[in-house]
Amino acid sequence: MLVIPRAVTYVAAAPLAFAGTVLAGVAVVAARVTLLGSLALAIDRALIQARPFAEVTPLLVVASAAGLAELGIRVLGALAAARLSTRVLGQVRARLVAALVELGPGWLRGQRAGRVQATVGDGVEALQGYVSAYLPQLAVATIAPTVLVLLGIVIDPPAGLAAGIAAVLLPLSKPLWTRLVGDRSRAHWEAYATLSARMQEALAGMPTLRLLDATGDRRAEIARDTERLKRENRSGLAISLIAYCLATVAVGLGTVVVTVLAGLGLVSGRIGPLTALVLVLGVAEVFRPLLELESFWSAGFRGRAAAEAIDEILGAPRPLVMSAGSEVSAGSGVVSGGCSASLGGPAVRFERVSFTHPGSAAAALVGIDLDIAPGETLALVGRSGAGKSTLVHLLQRWYDPDQGRVLVNGQDIATIELTDHRHRIAVVSQDVHLLGSTIRDHLLLARPDAEDAMLLDVLHRARALDVVAGLPDGIDTPLGERGARLSGGERQRIAIATAFLSGAPLLVLDEATSALDGRTEAAVMGAVADLRQGRTTLLIAHRLSTAAGADRIAVLEAGRLLEVGTPTALARSGGRLADLVAAQVVFA
Ligand SMILES: Nc1ncnc2c1ncn2[C@@H]1O[C@H](COP(=O)(O)OP(=O)(O)OP(=O)(O)O)[C@@H](O)[C@H]1O
Numbered sequence: 001m002l003v004i005p006r007a008v009t010y011v012a013a014a015p016l017a018f019a020g021t022v023l024a025g026v027a028v029v030a031a032r033v034t035l036l037g038s039l040a041l042a043i044d045r046a047l048i049q050a051r052p053f054a055e056v057t058p059l060l061v062v063a064s065a066a067g068l069a070e071l072g073i074r075v076l077g078a079l080a081a082a083r084l085s086t087r088v089l090g091q092v093r094a095r096l097v098a099a100l101v102e103l104g105p106g107w108l109r110g111q112r113a114g115r116v117q118a119t120v121g122d123g124v125e126a127l128q129g130y131v132s133a134y135l136p137q138l139a140v141a142t143i144a145p146t147v148l149v150l151l152g153i154v155i156d157p158p159a160g161l162a163a164g165i166a167a168v169l170l171p172l173s174k175p176l177w178t179r180l181v182g183d184r185s186r187a188h189w190e191a192y193a194t195l196s197a198r199m200q201e202a203l204a205g206m207p208t209l210r211l212l213d214a215t216g217d218r219r220a221e222i223a224r225d226t227e228r229l230k231r232e233n234r235s236g237l238a239i240s241l242i243a244y245c246l247a248t249v250a251v252g253l254g255t256v257v258v259t260v261l262a263g264l265g266l267v268s269g270r271i272g273p274l275t276a277l278v279l280v281l282g283v284a285e286v287f288r289p290l291l292e293l294e295s296f297w298s299a300g301f302r303g304r305a306a307a308e309a310i311d312e313i314l315g316a317p318r319p320l321v322m323s324a325g326s327e328v329s330a331g332s333g334v335v336s337g338g339c340s341a342s343l344g345g346p347a348v349r350f351e352r353v354s355f356t357h358p359g360s361a362a363a364a365l366v367g368i369d370l371d372i373a374p375g376e377t378l379a380l381v382g383r384s385g386a387g388k389s390t391l392v393h394l395l396q397r398w399y400d401p402d403q404g405r406v407l408v409n410g411q412d413i414a415t416i417e418l419t420d421h422r423h424r425i426a427v428v429s430q431d432v433h434l435l436g437s438t439i440r441d442h443l444l445l446a447r448p449d450a451e452d453a454m455l456l457d458v459l460h461r462a463r464a465l466d467v468v469a470g471l472p473d474g475i476d477t478p479l480g481e482r483g484a485r486l487s488g489g490e491r492q493r494i495a496i497a498t499a500f501l502s503g504a505p506l507l508v509l510d511e512a513t514s515a516l517d518g519r520t521e522a523a524v525m526g527a528v529a530d531l532r533q534g535r536t537t538l539l540i541a542h543r544l545s546t547a548a549g550a551d552r553i554a555v556l557e558a559g560r561l562l563e564v565g566t567p568t569a570l571a572r573s574g575g576r577l578a579d580l581v582a583a584q585v586v587f588a
Contacts, residue, residue, distance in 0.1 A: 018136060089125075167287065345535040434494060455501070
């Protein structure tokens with residue numbers, strides 16, 4: 001059986017629809033048994049007992065009504081199944097989104113993005129046939145044959161037992177089969193998800209591939225992945241065919257044995273003609289649900305593998321542990337709800353903070369002790385991999401420190417309600433992704449009730465009015481995937497406008513490493529300088545000029561804090577900062 005434990009929790013999302021689908025399946029069997037039973041009685045009365053036609057007619061009416069009822073029940077069953085899959089898929093999608101939000105960008109960074117997308121997209125779709133066809137039919141194929149075999153045993157024990165043995169032969173052969181099928185369905189999904197991830201990476205990285213002249217290599221890899229998927233498809237098809245053949249042989253043998261036993265019973269006088277007829281006609285109904293289950297095998301095969309991939313995301317250990325005492329912070333400048341930050345911004349303190357990324361051997365941060373005063377701008381500098389991003393990710397609470405605490409206005413951020421905490425941080429990073437299809441959509445994420453005048457005001461303060469003016473429909477111009485229609489400098493200014501609009505008093509600035517043209521550079525720098533006013537700012541600096549404009553600089557190396565001080569003091573001290581500048585490894 002292609003069942004995994006999590007599948008039970010999926011159908012629990014729509015218990016009534018699941019029960020309705022199963023009930024409809026069982027009712028179809030009942031309708032068919034009624035039809036065949038009435039026909040057997042009609043044949044017995046008309047041909048064997050030679051009763052008048054009037055005595056046969058009601059039985060034919062019952063048989064016809066049962067046939068019509070079967071049609072109606074099938075329609076109702078299909079409606080229940082559609083409802084079941086809509087509810088389950090909707091809920092699984094919602095749970096996946098919630099899980100991905102909880103797992104956070106830190107977890108996503110360690111994953112292959114294309115695989116996660118394949119699971120969230122096609123994986124969820126693959127569940128459709130699994131939950132709405134395979135799982136309900138599995139229940140029907142358990143309930144209906146059991147009841148019919150018991151009835152058969154009551155009617156004629158030898159024939160009933162023979163049908164029962166044939167019906168259980170199939171499931172009995174399953175344990176070994178299930179393992180084989182389980183392995184193959186996993187391998188099939190692996191092949192599919194790898195190909196899907198590779199295709200998405202190739203599309204996303206097309207400019208780099210062309211630049212490196214590596215499109216040929218990537219094509220060869222994709223051809224190899226396609227071949228592997230084809231092999232897995234073939235082996236899945238072979239298993240499916242073998243399963244169907246085995247089922248058909250078991251059913252055929254069972255039918256022959258029951259028919260022979262009914263014939264022998266009739267000849268020996270053990271049973272009458274009516275019982276023999278009922279047995280011969282009814283035996284097909286014992287096996288029909290089992291054969292229908294086999295016909296949903298493919299849906300089960302794909303759905304089981306997808307369910308396992310979904311399970312991996314839903315069951316992944318969460319990087320954050322929400323403490324029972326998590327609370328909404330009071331009086332600490334939580335989202336001001338306007339366009340201006342609370343005066344001065346909050347104080348930030350890293351207290352003996354150590355952190356190692358999950359799965360990483362080396363610590364990213366070791367014993368960091370760092371205070372940032374309200375309204376201060378602190379620049380973080382250090383070689384690539386020194387731990388600058390990790391430090392700001394801990395402030396944003398992508399992760400909790402392994403040791404130590406991060407405090408905002410004296411309050412451990414682990415005890416603050418996560419959404420409140422994140423609402424008071426604005427991030428302007430070098431790879432800004434514009435969400436939503438237009439600039440307006442993106443801005444409104446920060447403040448859904450903002451009116452046009454407010455939007456124009458923040459765009460003005462972000463030196464972004466000329467960006468909007470250059471677009472055919474202004475802030476309502478479609479921007480393409482992640483704002484691809486805008487240049488890097490334009491996207492940064494939109495991000496600055498968003499930060500103004502959010503009113504968040506804590507600012508994380510990840511300075512762009514790529515150079516902008518002179519005018520854009522000046523516009524971005526001016527907008528950033530305005531944005532920093534009245535906010536506490538943590539700045540990942542890549543340029544001497546930027547770091548020099550901060551109130552203080554903190555130098556990180558291999559996860560340790562080497563020195564902190566004003567730019568002038570550090571430059572004069574001839575310490576690590578001076579070394580890094582001299583070696584030109586910090587600043588591009
Ligand atoms: N998601 C992750 N999983 C495992 N290790 C990680 C992860 N993110 C960062 N690291 C490791 O943690 C260390 C610090 O990385 P971090 O990104 O904080 O450095 P950085 O100073 O910001 O570097 P850069 O300037 O290149 O962005 C590095 O050794 C890095 O390899």
